[in-house]
Amino acid sequence: MKRRNPLLRFGAVLFAGVAGLALCGPPAEATPSYAGADDNFAGSQIAKHEGVDGTPNVQYAAEDQVLGHDVSGHQGAVDWPSAANAGAKFVYIKATEGTGFVSPQFTQQYNGSYAVGLVRGAYHFARPDVSDGATQAGYFIAHGGGWSGDGKTLPGALDMEYNPYGDTCYGKDPGSLVAWIQSFSDTYRARTGRLPTIYTSTSWWKKCTGNTPAFGANPLWLARYNTQVGELPAGWRSQSIWQFADQGVLPGDQNWLNGPLALLRNLAIG
Structure with missing residues (x-):
């Protein structure tokens, strides 16, 4: 019987292994999860992590505070005439x-709110774990998050809150997360002419950005479910909007503009 050269046999095995690696290629990156994304809305994770500790213990006259709300797919199709009749003047969607x-x-929420005379704006639930800030700003603008100076459109808002899919700060250190927010904000401003509103809570902002004061020029939409608005994140002297409750007379979360109707128009026009 003719014996095979062991060196040839080793070479064949080695070739097969290399060929297998070539066919398989490098390990594929995991596809980002959006499971339950329809239930991720402004404040959903803040209420979960920080709790709901009351509603404002002061009452404001109509000329002092303007009532608004925010909604998402979580609310389904909204009855906009009823929302307007209940006192809503603005909404983020x-x-x-x-x-x-x-x-x-x-589409139903954005166009429907406009049709009944509400000043409305769109917001983006940030996912710094899946792509860079500039890319997400572009995606947001391409899917309804733009701005126009018609007096009825609020600047787009960036929702920065606890990660519903994993690590609280999306696996980023404060410096990296601040750079991500800056990239989103700069891109949005370059594309629309407006700085985006930033939605957040003071506790999350301190933990994940190191309480950076870098965004004081952006309008602040602060979430705090308590009797008072409380401490603001560094860099802001006042909030533009206070999300004070996760339920009330209007669908979705409840908000007060920090001022009269004239301020709402100013926020819309820029």
Whole structure:
């Protein structure tokens, strides 16, 4: 019997292994999860992590505070005439999340609120774990998050809160997260002419950005479910909007503009 050269046999095995690696290629990156994205809305994670500790213990006259709300696909199709009759003057509506989710209710909510005379704006649920800030700003703008100077459109808002999919700060250190927010803000401003509103809570902002004061020029939409607005994140002297409750007379979360109707128009026009 003719014996095979062991060196040839080793070479054949080695070749097969290399060929297998070539066919398989490098390990594929995990596809970002958007499971439950329709239930991620402004404040959903803040209420979960920080709790709901009351509602404002002061009452404001109509000329002092303007009542508004925010909604997402979580609310379904909204009865906008009823919302307007209940006192709503403005609303923020979830448009997008990351670079892989557009709210299925966005069109009904965005166009319907405008039709009954509400000043409305869109917001983006940030996912710094899936792509850079500039990319997400572009995705947001392309899917309803733009701005126009018609006096009825608020600047788009960036929702920065606890990560519903994992690490609280999306696996980023404060410096990296501040750079991500800056990239989103700069891109949005370059594309629309407006700085985006930043939605956050003081506790999350301190923990994940190191309480950076870098965004004081952006309008602040502060979430705090308590009797007083409380401490603001560094860099802001006042909030533009206070999200003070996660339920009330209006669908979705409840908000007060920090001033009279004239301020709402100013915020819309820029």
